[in-house]
Every structure is written in C-alpha cells, then in structure tokens.
Amino acid sequence: MCDFLSLGELLIDFTPSNLSTKNRYLFERNPGGAPANVAVQLSILGVSSGFIGKVGNDDFGRFLKNTLDSFNVSTEGLILDDDFLTTLAFVHLDKSGDRSFTFYRNPGADTQLRYQEVDFDLINKCKILHFGSLSLSAEPIRTTTIKILEYAKSTGKIISYDPNWRPPLWPSREDGVEGMKLGLKYCDIIKVSNDELMMTTGCENYEAGISKLLNMGIQIVLVTLGPNGCYVGSRDGIAHLNTYDVNIVDTTGSGDSFLGSFLYKVISNHKQLKEISFNKLMEYADFSNAAGALCASKTGSIPSLPNIDAIHKCIERFPKKKI
Numbered sequence: 400m401c402d403f404l405s406l407g408e409l410l411i412d413f414t415p416s417n418l419s420t421k422n423r424y425l426f427e428r429n430p431g432g433a434p435a436n437v438a439v440q441l442s443i444l445g446v447s448s449g450f451i452g453k454v455g456n457d458d459f460g461r462f463l464k465n466t467l468d469s470f471n472v473s474t475e476g477l478i479l480d481d482d483f484l485t486t487l488a489f490v491h492l493d494k495s496g497d498r499s500f501t502f503y504r505n506p507g508a509d510t511q512l513r514y515q516e517v518d519f520d521l522i523n524k525c526k527i528l529h530f531g532s533l534s535l536s537a538e539p540i541r542t543t544t545i546k547i548l549e550y551a552k553s554t555g556k557i558i559s560y561d562p563n564w565r566p567p568l569w570p571s572r573e574d575g576v577e578g579m580k581l582g583l584k585y586c587d588i589i590k591v592s593n594d595e596l597m598m599t600t601g602c603e604n605y606e607a608g609i610s611k612l613l614n615m616g617i618q619i620v621l622v623t624l625g626p627n628g629c630y631v632g633s634r635d636g637i638a639h640l641n642t643y644d645v646n647i648v649d650t651t652g653s654g655d656s657f658l659g660s661f662l663y664k665v666i667s668n669h670k671q672l673k674e675i676s677f678n679k680l681m682e683y684a685d686f687s688n689a690a691g692a693l694c695a696s697k698t699g700s701i702p703s704l705p706n707i708d709a710i711h712k713c714i715e716r717f718p719k720k721k722i
Contacts, residue, residue: 400524401449401473402666403441406547407434407534408509409452409467409477410486411459412651414699428459429699430466431488432509433531433563436652439470440659440690440704446666449473449521451547455508459485466701476521483508490651502567510537514546522551527662529559535578536568548585557672559662560586561654562595583615587672588665590621590658605630606637618672619680621661623654623691627722631684635677642688643713644720645696652700657691660710689713 412431415424435450442448450472454460456479463485467474486507491499504510522528528551534544551558562579569575576598583589583599589612591599602608609620609632620632628642664683668675689710697703705713 401447401521402526403438403446403448403662404451404476404521404525404528405434405438405448406451406528406530406544408432408486408507408531409435409450409454409463410488410504410507410509411463412700413487413489414649414651415490416698426489427699428462430463430701431652431699432486433533433561433655434529435463435467435472436655436700436704437529437561437659437662438472439467439701440656441663441666442470442472443704443706444660444663445707446663447473449476449525451476451512451517451521453478453480453483453508453512453516455479455483455485456481457485459487460508470701476518478512478516480508480511483511485509490649500565500567502565504568506537509533510540512543513539514543517543517547519547519550522547522556523554525556526666527557527559529561529658529662530582531561531563532575532579532582533563533565533568535581536575552585557588557665558586559588559590559658561590561658562599564592564595564598583612583617586617588619588621588662589617590623590654590661592623592654596622605639606632609637621658621684621687623657625650625653626720628720629657629684629688631677631680633677633680634673638677638681640681640684640688641719641722643692643717645692645713645717647695649698649703650695651698652703653691653695655700656694656704657687659704660687660690685714686710689717692717
C-alpha cells in the first residue's frame with residue numbers, strides 16, 4: 400500500500416554537463432518528469448510512494464523503471480509499452496540556471512495510458528493523489544486522467560496538482576491555458592509558478608490570484624517564485640516567505656522537490672487539510688523552500704532531490720535570501 404501516488408509523465412531529461420574536446424555540449428541522461436520527481440522526493444523523505452504511468456519498453460523506459468525501483472517508489476502501476484517510445488526532453492540552461500526544454504514526444508509512451516490499464520485499487524489505498532497538466536495535453540492520457548481524478552474525488556482522496564506549463568507540448572497557448580484550468584476543479588492543493596498563477600486566474604497580483612483559486616474551493620495554494628521564495632495561501636491567510644540563499648546551478652526539479660517536501664509534511668501531520676493551522680502551513684513551506692533550494696544547487700532533477708538531514712542542515716546553516 401502506498402500513502403502517496405503520482406500520475407503522469409516519466410521521461411528522460413538530457414541535461415548539459417560539460418563541453419567536449421571540440422567545445423561542443425555534452426548531455427547527461429537523467430531520469431525526470433515532474434510527477435515522478437515528486438514521488439521520488441516523498442520516498443526519499445520516508446513516505447511510501449508509487450507511480451502510475453507508461454514508458455516505452457526500450458532502454459530509456461527500463462532505465463526509468465529501475466530508477467524508481469532504486470528509490471523505493473512502487474512501479475506496480477507503471478506499464479512498459481512495446482508500441483511507443485519513452486518521451487525525451489533536452490534541457491537548456493541559461494546563466495542563472497533557469498531552464499527551457501525541447502521535447503521528443505510524438506507521441507510519447509506517457510500519453511498512451513488507457514484507463515482500462517489502471518489498477519484502481521492502488522488509488523483506493525492512497526492518501527494523496529498527485530497529477531500535472533501534461534496528463535491533460537493529449538489523448539488517451541487526458542481521458543484516463545479525468546476518470547482517475549473523478550474516482551479519487553468521489554472516494555475522498557486529497558488531490559494535489561501542478562499545472563507545470565510546458566508550451567511545446569500543447570497545440571497552442573489557448574489549448575494549454577484551457578488544459579491547465581481543467582485541473583483546477585479537482586485539486587485540494589495546487590503549486591503554481593507566477594506565470595501559471597496569472598494564466599489560470601487572469602490576475603497579475605499574487606494575493607488576488609491566490610484568493611481567486613481559494614474561492615474556487617482549492618484549500619491550499621502554493622506559488623513558487625524561484626529565488627524570491629514562495630507564497631502560501633489558505634482560508635486562514637496569505638503570506639510570503641523568503642527562500643534560502645544557496646548557489647543556484649540548475650533549477651530543473653526544484654519546484655517538484657518543493658512540492659514533494661510540502662506533501663511529506665501534510666501526510667506526516669495525519670490531519671485533515673482544514674485542521675492544519677496557517678502557522679503550520681508556513682512551517683511546511685519553509686521546509687519546502689530549503690528542499691527546493693538544495694535541489695537547484697545541483698544538476699539534474701531526481702539525482703538532486705535532498706534527504707531530510709540535508710534539508711534540516713540547509714535551514715540551520717544558510718541565511719534567507721534578501722529580496
């Protein structure tokens with residue numbers, strides 16, 4: 400039985416590492432995919448976690464399965480498909496460590512999961528189900544995801560959502576915004592970037608956007624702002640937190656580390672979301688800021704996810720970033 404389940408894409412991130420002798424970029428194969436990153440972060444922190452999705456039955460797909468297995472993330476819900484290839488993403492980093500992506504997913508195996516292939520008993524046994532908007536960007540995974548979310552909602556599961564805006568994977572910006580908004584009606588917890596907050600609410604002001612999401616019935620809103628920290632919103636208040644001042648190398652996966660660490664705190668509390676005080680939520684977000692900062696201090700996503708000792712040491716040793 401897994402307390403946490405993640406649904407969606409599991410893929411290969413090719414991350415720039417060094418230059419060759421001919422001064423050309425060398426790319427390192429890293430496991431990735433936002434929902435998978437979140438599942439691994441929770442497992443590293445000690446929560447029983449599982450993954451529902453599909454990869455190709457190719458070298459990349461088998462590598463990804465082995466990676467999840469090595470982090471004790473259950474792959475009972477992961478399918479290796481002989482007919483479709485594993486999705487690939489090439490990560491491009493600017494001087495500040497911010498990234499953009501080029502995807503090879505036409506179609507990728509992650510888009511081909513059908514609801515008939517899903518073991519719904521896995522969902523019956525979990526406490527939190529997490530998903531991202533990329534599971535709403537193509538069929539048949541879109542229909543599968545909606546059916547899973549409707550089932551999870553009907554059985555009282557906590558649902559976590561990351562819109563995770565990736566323009567190349569949508570037919571148009573309009574389709575992407577519509578797809579991201581579709582996920583809003585299912586979730587209890589949402590993590591958004593500043594751009595995703597504006598796109599899903601139409602609000603440029605953080606507090607106005609957070610209030611709009613809360614008024615839709617979402618119980619906890621997290622807005623990640625990279626080096627500028629985060630906002631936390633619930634029915635009891637909205638507040639900003641500065642993050643920790645570490646050296647940023649690669650931000651790939653840092654938002655997933657933040658969210659995974661926050662969900663770890665939620666599960667560890669053993670309370671209903673409405674019973675968690677706002678002060679506690681701020682404590683959770685501070686812990687999550689440290690996790691996200693540490694992840695961004697290394698290259699890659701899954702290889703950079705921190706353990707609990709590292710997070711506590713970050714909180715003790717690093718000052719808050721001044722903005």
